[in-house]
Amino acid sequence: MEHFVEIKPGRKLLKRIFLSINLWFVGKAIQAAAKVDDEVKQEFDALPDGFTFSLGAFPNGPYMVVGKNEKGVVKYMGSKIDTVRLDMKMSLKSIECLFLLFTFQESTPVANSMDRLYVDGDIPHACSIVRIMDIVQVYLLPKFIAKLAIKRYPKWSLKRHTWNRLMVNLRAIAGF
Amino acid sequence: MENSSFEYLCRTKTGFGKNALDHLPSDLSAMDAKKPFVITSKAVAQSGVTAHLIDAFKESGIILGIWDNALNDNLVDTLRDLTDLYNNKGFDAIIALGGGVVADLSKILNIIVSKGPHALKECKGTDNIDAPLKPLVYIPSGICTGRETSRYACVAEYAYDSQFLMPDIAVIDPRMFSKAPWEDMVNEALRSFTNCLESYAKEDNPLIRSYAYTALGVIMEALPNIMESDLPNNNQSQDQEHLPLLAKASVINGYLISNCDTLVCRPLGKMISEKCSAPEGVCMAIILPYVLEFLCKDRETGRILLPLAGIERYCAIPDTQRFGKVLFIIREIINDFFRISNGRVPRTLEEAGLKQEDLAGIVESMSKRTDIESKALALILDNAMSGRSMTSS
Structure with a gap:
């Protein structure tokens, strides 16, 4: 029929690559922070053993998967959600919404208030993960950027700001 | 006032603001819609706003059908053609992108594709639609009349009034607006x-x-x-x-x-x-x-x-x-x-x-x-x- 066209919308390859790298690094940093930072440790201790969660964009990712094994060790488990049993799935409604979040145009609370984030799982667990992510973002980002990404920049001790930050970044890069 | 009884029905989920359009693939999936049919007018298509809609569906894996010839005349013939198109191509939702004519056409097409061709006459009048229709999304792109999100629809001599004609989703994204007189x-x-x-x-x-x-x-x-x-x-x-x-x-x-x-x-x-x-x-x-x-x-x-x-x-x-x-x-x-x-x-x-x-x-x-x-x-x-x-x- 005239005036009709069928379109298969394409992909956003550059954004996908950017977000995949970011998610990979944040996943590794969560793993590192769980070993270095007491507050992150406490948050993970409150989660059940074997708890696994993902964060990503609906419907086709990219994702990051982080889990805590039976011994309580937190590990970044890659970017595939099909191969693991997830206890909680946190998704942004589109790759564009995830991009807004990871380019700090919107903080996590703002994204949530704008109805961009949804959770398949327990809300208390999601709140724990958001608190962990906030701490990790403070570790990874300079203050002026971190202020955009979280609700309130925390007042930390000098050791936490310097030594812990160095350790989290080194461990995230080294992957242990 | 405290003792007065009242009723109010709004079936529409309203999304407003920056990047509101990017929520649409997720919202459609929540309604089990996998292949939406976009109805718009030539003027809207020429203003370039359909590019934003296509962009919002990137990475979603959803295929869009876009028809851009909604005019004020020959609406009944147009409806017949659109019904064939909708059924033959396997669409399962409708997106009305534009103003009053587009919205009316989309609502009535939704009656026909949900209830069958006989519904064009049978559902005329007030409250003659007895069940929800296929998912309908309304995206304004300029001047609106308010009828678009209402329970009313009218094409030529066919006038309908039913709560099920209110769209399921209305998305107002600032990117979708071109200049207006x-x-x-x-x-x-x-x-x-x-x-x-x-x-x-x-x-x-x-x-x-x-x-x-x-x-x-x-x-x-x-x-x-x-x-x-x-x-x-x-x-x-x-x-x-x-x-x-x-x-x-x-x-x-x-x-x-x-x-x-x-x-x-x-x-x-x-x-x-x-x-x-x-x-x-x-x-x-x-x-x-x-x-x-x-x-x-x-x-x-x-x-x-x-x-x-x-x-x-x-x-x-x-x-x-x-x-x-x-x-x-x-x-x-x-x-x-x-x-x-x-x-x-x-x-x-x-x-x-x-x-x-x-x-x-x-x-x-x-x-x-x-x-x-x-x-x-x-x-x-x-x-x-x-x-x-x-x-x-």
């Missing part, structure tokens, strides 16, 4: 303003008043921008920031007109508009103060000032003066538009080009649709002709 914006603003204010004044339903209050706040935010930034001498608007705000008010206006079927200004304004040169929204706004003066005589009327003036000014004005202030604000808005447009927006029905001999016909038609007596209707129109206050007559 100044007069059309004024008409849209005044149409929503009148419907919301009349609903707020007439109804004791707290939900209607909440929606009307919200929409009035939006319109009052947009009005100064329209007045200041867009001189009508420029054929096109220079600034489109207030277009999404007007669309937001129109979308809410659609929910209101679906729930208030006793509005007077809406049908009266339409009838007047058919007899003169002024558009419907402007005619509605001209008669609004007179209708309010008549309707609100014995009611607690001061509350109408609250959405117009804000809480601080509202509290500063004594209860006995509030209704007078409301009428003053409405007339001031119309007079301001008259001044800015160098007289192109009329202040009275006489200036709108309505002839005295047409009044009797309008009163007769309108008295069949409302419980207001013919004598009162004649008085309202007579005063609105010259701009004289009801209390002085």
